[in-house]
Amino acid sequence: xxxxxxxxxxxxxxxxxxxxxxxxxxxxxxxxxxxxxxxxxxxxxxxxxxxxxxxxxxxxxxxxxxxxxxxxxxxxxxxxxxxxxxxxxxxxxxxxxxxxxxxxxxxxxxxxxxxxxxxxxxxxxxxxxxxxxxxxxxxxxxxxxxxxxxxxxxxxxxxxxxxxxxxxxxxxxxxxxxxxxxxxxxxxxxxxxxxxxxxxxxxxxxxxxxxxxxxxxxxxxxxxxxxxxxxxxxxxxxxxxxxxxxxxxxxxxxxxxxxxxxxxxxxxxxxxxxxxxxxxxxxxxxxxxxxxxxxxxxx
Numbered sequence: 001x002x003x004x005x006x007x008x009x010x011x012x013x014x015x016x017x018x019x020x021x022x023x024x025x026x027x028x029x030x031x032x033x034x035x036x037x038x039x040x041x042x043x044x045x046x047x048x049x050x051x052x053x054x055x056x057x058x059x060x061x062x063x064x065x066x067x068x069x070x071x072x073x074x075x076x077x078x079x080x081x082x083x084x085x086x087x088x089x090x091x092x093x094x095x096x097x098x099x100x101x102x103x104x105x106x107x108x109x110x111x112x113x114x115x116x117x118x119x120x121x122x123x124x125x126x127x128x129x130x131x132x133x134x135x136x137x138x139x140x141x142x143x144x145x146x147x148x149x150x151x152x153x154x155x156x157x158x159x160x161x162x163x164x165x166x167x168x169x170x171x172x173x174x175x176x177x178x179x180x181x182x183x184x185x186x187x188x189x190x191x192x193x194x195x196x197x198x199x200x201x202x203x204x205x206x207x208x209x210x211x212x213x214x215x216x217x218x219x220x221x222x223x224x225x226x227x228x229x230x231x232x233x234x235x236x237x238x239x240x241x242x243x244x245x246x247x248x249x250x251x252x253x254x255x256x257x258x259x260x261x262x263x264x265x266x267x268x269x270x271x272x273x274x275x276x277x278x279x280x281x282x283x284x285x286x287x288x289x290x291x292x293x294x295x296x297x298x299x
Contacts, residue, residue, distance in 0.1 A: 007259070007263055008264075008266075009264050009267075011147075011270055011271040011272055011274045014150070015147075015278040016278075018150065019063055022281045022285055023062075026063055026064040026065055029285070029292075032292075034292055035093075036065045036096070036288035037066035037095050037288075038065055038096040038281075039069075039070065039088045039096070039098070040060075040067075041070045041085070041097070041098070041100065042071050042072070042099075043074065044074035044104050049100050052277075056098070056277055066093060066094075072084075074104050078106070078107045078112070081103075085112065086115060089120060095122075095284055096120055096122035096280075096283065096288075097116050098280065118140070120291075122143075122283040123142060124142035124146075124176065125142065125172070130171070133176055140283055141283070143276045143279040144172065144173050144232060144272060145176040146180070148180075149177075151230065151275065156207075156228055159184040160184070160185035161186070161187070162206040163206050164178075164187065164188045164205060164207035165188075165201050165202055165204070165207070166188065166190050167198070167210045167217075167218060167252070168211035168232070168252075170211065173232055174212075189201055193214070198222075202223065203222055203223075204224065205224060205227055206226075206228065208228070210231050210253050211252065213233060213235070215233070217233075218258065220256070220260070223258045224261070226261075229253055230272060231251035231252055232272050233252030234268060235249065249269050251266075251267075253265075
């Protein structure tokens with residue numbers, strides 16, 4: 001198979017469609033007197049985090065939501081950060097709270113995340129939400145795995161019976177991704193860097209989700225003909241071909257090697273990344289609905 005628009009999953013275009021749906025839902029909620037509100041909290045001046053936060057704040061406003069942005073210096077105490085989270089928990093104008101990670105080393109990330117009210121935890125990281133996901137309950141789902149699932153369902157339709165391999169076992173992507181695929185009736189294998197026959201596991205899969213954080217670790221000849229490949233990895237590598245000191249972004253999959261085999265594949269950049277923020281907005285609408293006893297699917 002050649003790399004053509006027919007097998008390339010355009011994450012930017014799909015995310016724009018998700019945001020359009022969110023904006024329509026926000027309009028419907030506003031007609032009921034409800035304006036979904038998202039608070040983003042950032043500590044320190046990590047450049048990548050600053051870019052992410054600016055994008056989140058801008059896109060929140062673009063879909064018509066109430067957007068709140070709190071910045072704290074890197075030396076902020078854990079106590080002050082927790083106090084701000086508790087204040088946002090009590091604010092009825094705020095339906096979703098996102099604390100941008102990573103936090104400075106002197107702050108316990110788990111303690112901060114678990115201070116967030118589970119119903120406002122639009123990142124889906126609180127232990128109650130991870131427990132609900134694992135047991136088939138109705139909680140908040142982490143944004144990146146949710147985005148991956150939406151793209152897979154859009155491209156493949158019903159996922160029942162498909163063999164899926166998730167390469168990576170993080171709490172943020174790998175584990176919740178595997179659970180979502182299980183819930184979609186896939187047969188799921190969680191593989192990782194120490195899996196004995198990783199190429200063999202990948203070659204057997206109808207769906208491959210790569211989230212291991214190693215540049216181009218998944219080789220092209222590992223991909224089964226016609227498989228769907230979702231590449232969550234974002235790795236910056238040296239690119240001397242572009243000039244001295246230049247770098248470029250690559251995923252965890254060797255895109256050029258895999259694309260001729262894949263029935264569907266996400267590029268890096270422009271694949272999963274845009275979906276993460278779109279799903280954050282979608283989660284905020286879901287949270288606003290649930291907090292007002294409205295079925296999000298009935299908007």
